Amino acid sequence: MTQPIKALVFDVYGTLFDVHSVKVKAEELYPEHGEAISQAWRQxxxxxxFLRQLNGQYVPFSQxxxxxxxxxxxxxKLHVTEENIADLMEVYLKLDHYPEVDDVLQQMGDKQIAVFSNGSHDMLDPLIEQSGLAGWFDQIISVDDIKQYKPTPASYMHALNTLGLKREDVLFMSSNGWDITGAKSFGFRTAWINRSGLPVExxxxxxxxxxxxxxGLLEWK
Amino acid sequence: MTQPIKALVFDVYGTLFDVHSVKVKAEELYPEHGEAISQAWRQxxxxxxFLRQLNGQYVPFSQxxxxxxxxxxxxxKLHVTEENIADLMEVYLKLDHYPEVDDVLQQMGDKQIAVFSNGSHDMLDPLIEQSGLAGWFDQIISVDDIKQYKPTPASYMHALNTLGLKREDVLFMSSNGWDITGAKSFGFRTAWINRSGLPVExxxxxxxxxxxxxxGLLEWK
Structure with missing residues (x-):
């Protein structure tokens, strides 16, 4: 730790919230396929x-x-109904947050704290509201404001502009390797939350x- | 079929050549892991x-x-040695081409025929040379010339410029859904070679x- 940081910026899906908490509803709707649905959906x-960013056909993350x-x-090869899709999409607004989140945010309370997500506000805002975590965040920043997905440099620049800080003032946290490498490439300081024990990209x-x-973030207090 | 096409442009990896022919060598080096290595490697x-295109850190496809x-x-969690990596990379220069390729190319001989790949020439040229297919191709077009990976519009534009045709004159073939949607978005006519029986993207x-x-391409003769 060299220079102290001024802001903690968290990715949302996979980092604060467990995207695989959709498994329960998926298993209920499609018995014995919950795990496979959750994995295939996320992938x-x-x-x-990535593809919509690359081919220039942006639509919001909810779509x-x-x-x-x-x-x-x-x-x-499962039976698709509009009702099942609506039910599973509804779960995405009520994902579980990881058990340590409350405690860590509480101890970091004197720094600027934000989330920065590929999620559009129509999915991000209700999720954070129902979680009871909303009070911890100074900003809820979505790429949808500029329609440039992470990990483009433009997306991280949008977060930086919103924060009003310098790149090196920001510690960015994500459990997604592609997000950490994008943020590092842009110039943020980065902490990879390696929840699955994966190799470094x-x-x-x-x-x-x-x-x-x-x-682990408590050492940055 | 409305307007006749003037050029057939083929993707390479997965379309003309089977990337999973690396399984044999992978299985030899890492018994019982050949299939898993092949799948994880390709993914x-x-x-x-995609990530290097998105974050602006291009390196050639061989890297x-x-x-x-x-x-x-x-x-x-397999043991990594430089020798095993070299051996597997060597196989990538000798991938099997699919059994129907020779026959189909032979029957399409009077149209302009090209390949257009994310592969850099250091891997593309030896592969095509050893396959015995080189004589069929008027052009071997690599994104490495402009350092813009498919599926960016700039990449398909490079192919079009090299061909010297209009978008609608080109029929582009790929087995990769992301490549077909990129080419379609750009304005090529597209034929998806759905070798794995996957849903449409x-x-x-x-x-x-x-x-x-x-x-199936024979109906475009």
């Missing part, structure tokens, strides 16, 4: 956000998430810190 | 090409492929034709 959601769910169900953009969960 | 190779292989081996960019393998 396709990420792929579609990307819905499209990815439909694809995942079709790929698994082979992109020559190693994180400044690696923690198993968010409690 | 990470695609992800890294992306090598980095992805290293990650895949680490992810599977939920990106509102449906292919003009869908075939199980390349023999």
């Amino acid at each position: 396709k959601q990420l792929e579609y956000s 990307v998430t819905r499209d990815a769910l439909r694809y995942a169900l079709l790929q698994l 082979e992109l020559n953009l190693d994180p400044d810190s690696i923690y198993d969960d968010l409690t | 990470k190779q695609l992800e890294y090409s 992306v492929t090598r980095d992805a292989l290293r990650y895949a081996l680490l992810q599977l 939920e990106l509102n960019l449906d292919p003009d034709s869908i075939y199980d393998d390349l023999t």
Whole structure:
């Protein structure tokens, strides 16, 4: 730790909230397929956000998430109904947050704290509101304001502009390797929350810190 | 079929050549892990090409492929040696082409025929040379010339400029859904070679034709 940081910026999906908490409802609707639906849905959601950024066909993340769910169900050869899609999309507004989140945020309370997500406000705001965490955040920043998905440099610049700080003042946390390498490439300081015990991405953009969960952040207090 | 086409442009990896022919060598080096290595390697190779395009950190596809292989081996908790990486990278220069390729190209001989790939020439040229297919191609077009990966519009524009045609004169073939949607978004006519029986991508960019393998192209003669 060299210079002290002025802001903690958290990714949302996978970092503060467990995207795989959709498994319970998925298993209820499609017995014995809950796990597979959850994995395929998340993977396709990420792929579609990347592809729409690359081919210049941006739509909000709520649409990307819905499209990815439909694809995942079709790929698994499951029966797709509009009702099931609506039910699963509803769960995305009520994902569980990880158990350590409250405690860590409480102890970091004197720094500027924000979330920065590919999620559009129509999914991000209700999720954070129902979680009871909303009071901790000074800003809820969405790429949808500029329609440039992470990990483009333009997306991280939008977060920086919203914060009104310098790049090196910001510690960015994500459990997603692609997000950490994007933020590092842009110039943020980065802490990778490696919840799944994965290898560091082979992109020559190693994180400044690696923690198993968010409690590791307490050393930045 | 409305207007006749003037050029057939083929993607390479997965479309003309079977990327999963690396399984044999992978299985030899890492018994019982051949299939898993092949799948993880390909998935990470695609992800890294997308991420490097998105974060503006382009390196040639040969480097992306090598980095992805290293990650895949680490992810599977296998022992990584430089010799094994070199051996597997060598196989990438000798991938099998699909059995119908020779026959289909032979029957299409009077149209302009090209390949257009994310592969850099250091991997693309030796692969095509050893396959015995080189004589069929008027152009071997690589995104490495402009350092813009598919599926960016700039990449397909590079192919079009090289061909010297109009968008609607080109029929583009790929087995990769992300590549077909990118080409369609750009304005090429598209034939998806759906070798794995996957659903159409939920990106509102449906292919003009869908075939199980390349023999379906014979109706464009």
